[in-house]
Amino acid sequence: MAKLPRLTAKDAEDLLLKVGFELQRTKGSHRIYFKNGIRVVVPFHSGKILHPKIVKQVFDAIDSD
Secondary structure: OOOOOOOEHHHHHHHHHHOOOEEEEEEOOEEEEEEOOEEEEEEOOOOOEOOHHHHHHHHHHHHHO
């Protein structure tokens, strides 16, 4: 498997919105995006790089659509 890119929360948000996910709600520093029964939670700490597990969840959600 190819190495996952390093993404900030803003980069992940841009990717999700571009493919049609909608911001459903915010709870604290976490933003919840939703599309066709698929939910993705992104911890939003500006400027920080997301953990690889979160990046994988984002790409899996985009691919499963």
